[in-house]
Amino acid sequence: MNSNSPHAVVVGAGIAGLLTAIVLAEHFPRVTVLERDTFAGSDARRGVPQARHLHGLMEGGRAIIEQLCPGLTAEVVAAGAPTTEVLAGSRWYLSGLRAAPTETGLITLLASRPLLESQLRRRAIELPGVTLRERIAANGLVADGGRVTGVLVSAAGAAPEAIAAELVVDCTGRASRAPEWLRVIGAQAPEQQSVVIDLGYSSRTYRRKPEHLDGQLGVVVSTMPGRRGGGAIVVEGDKWHVTLGGMLGDHPPTDHDGFTAFAATLPVPDIHRIVTDAEPLSDPVPHRFRGSVRNYFERIATHSDGFIALGDSLCSFNPLYAQGMTVAAQQALALRACLRKGTARLPARFYTHAARHVDVAWRMSTGADLNHPGVIGRRTPRIRLLNSYVTRAHRAAHVDPTLARTFMRVANLVDPPETLLKPATVARILWRARGIDLPAE
Template sequence: MNSDSPHAVVLGAGIAGLLAAIVLAEHFPRVTVLERDTFAGSEPRRGVPQARHLHGLMEGGRAVIETLCPGLTEEIVAAGAPTTEVLAGSRWYLSGLRAAPTETGLVTLLASRPLLEWGLRRRAAALPEVRFRESVAAHGLVAVAGRITGVLVSESGGHAQAVAADLVVDCTGRASRAPEWLRAVGAHVPEQDSVVIDLGYSSRTYRHRPEHLDGQLGVVVSTMAGRRGGGAIVVEGDRWHVTLGGMLGDHPPTDHEGFTAFAATLPVPDIHRIVTDAEPLSDPVPHRFRGSVRRYFERLPAYPEGFLVLGDSLCSFNPLYAQGMTVAAQQALTLRACLRAGVAELPGRFYSGAARHVDVAWRMSTGADLNHPGVVGRRTPRIRLLNSYIGRAHRAAHIDPIVARAFMRVANLVDPPETLLSPGTVARILWHGRGVRPEGSPLHSQ
């Protein structure tokens, strides 16, 4: 590779960074991915502590990833990950009621996060344009006359140095220091919004047996009706990956008895049955997530050319709704479309395209969070109305397969939320969502 040829540098080799590198390789003859960690095959690594917890890939995200990396789903399946139909092959409980088991046209890829990342990393590494540098941490930007021309890095045990780049893409995740870095070079800093949810996760793996859950491969218990929820999916290695979650400080314990007892308080017994029946393969591990954070780069009055922010660095969502990887993939697809149209005024075009995807997921997830009385935030009449409507949609989805299908396609970020407002669907939701109530839910006493 010619060292004078255009060079893009991606900071962070998480899901966003890998997808960004794959997209950038179409346009830049040299793409360098700088990662603070060392890679560990398909094992979880230090820089991505969330990888030890259940990572549901929404069908909207899988479809976009497949567009960017054709055949990847098959490779992940060949590495051992099962697939299943979202509602016909697994169980979704919304507000304590099981969504009607019907064909949705949605196939879920049940891979652990490290396996998905491993698959993407292999794809990126196979591109001749892409080079990885491990154990290299970014800690600032280099700017000349208002343009970002490189990044300051330090290698473990080595000196600080500058890496020159025509484009730097920050994919360092929710702890991104992009605002501080921009301030330090005299550039505008984006406004930031956050919704504090004080979510705690505790996750553990168990050996899967075919008779568990009547042969179904996943169960999701949403938290809409209370502060506690959980999920269990069968991932590669024929293991149950079980994650329990609690909002607003109601965190699941990490000892065997406490973990099992927490599972018993969920509104339905499925997860508790799994954790009491299956052989544990690991100890529970915790994760704490303070809140969703959105940085409004699209509102900046001016952008330094040569710098973009993508993935959790741009917006980090409440993980309960499993949107982060999908929205990162949608942003990577947006970046590809922007680059195909040329590099002139790239940041402005990218951020306005990315904001359209972020807006949808942000409104859905923060709106649902505000349904919990303890979450601080402005509940506009629109949010209150929508939350009451979503509650009805949950109840209607229990008895009406057409509503269940429509709801799951929106939750999977395949169809836009507006499809739930079409006259036919509104009529079904209002009629079928009238009176059903979850049976004996412990959540109601919380």
């Protein structure tokens, strides 16, 4: 490979970084992915502590990943991950009520985050021109005349160096320092918005018995105002991966008794039954997530060519709604569409396109967060009305399989939220929700 041929650098080899590298390999003869961590070992890496907690891949994201990496779902399954039908093969409790079991046409790929990431990494580095360098951290940008021309890096035991590139993509996740890197080179940084939710997770694994959950492979109990939530899914090796969660400082404990007692306070008993019957295989591990953060790159008036931010570095969502990997995949697809029209004005075109997806997921998740009285934010009449309508949709989905299917397709980021606002659907939700009460506290 000619070292003068066009070069793209991706910083960060998480889900967003790997999908970006796969897209860039279609356009750049050389793509280098830089990762601060090492990939030794099969467990969660230091740089992605969230990988120790449930990582549900929504069907919208799975379908895009399959489009970018044909055959990947089958490879992840061959590596040990089960699949299930979202409502026919697993259980979703929305506002404490089980969504009616039915065929939805939605697949859930029950892979742990380390397994999904390792399979994606293998596919990325198989591509011609893609190089993955581990134990090398980026700490700034190189610019020339308002254009980013490379990235500053330091590798363990080596002197700091600059790596030249026609395009640098920041995929360093929610702790991204891209806004600061841009300021240092005199470029405009994005406005930032945060929604504080003070979410705590605690997760551990258990040995699964076939009779658990009547043989079904997953259960999700969504949080609701004043109530805790959790999930248990079967992951590789016939294990339950159980995550418990609570918002606004109500965090699950990390000792055995505390963890089990927290599970008993969920609105439904399914997860508590698993954790009291199954043998624990690991100790609970905690994670604290202060809030969702959105960087409005699309509002920057003058972009530095040669640089974009993608994935959590652009927007990091409340993990309870399991949107992050899917929105990263949507952004990778947006980048591919933009690159197919050339590289002129790439940042502006990319951020505009990506914002369409980010807007949808951001409105869904921050709107739902505002249903919790302790979350600070502006509750417009529209948000109040939508939240009350969504609770009715949960009640209606409990008794109406068609509505359960419609709702899950929106939650899985397959169909747009407007689907729930079609007049016939609104009428059906209001009619079917009558007389269905939420579980008592």
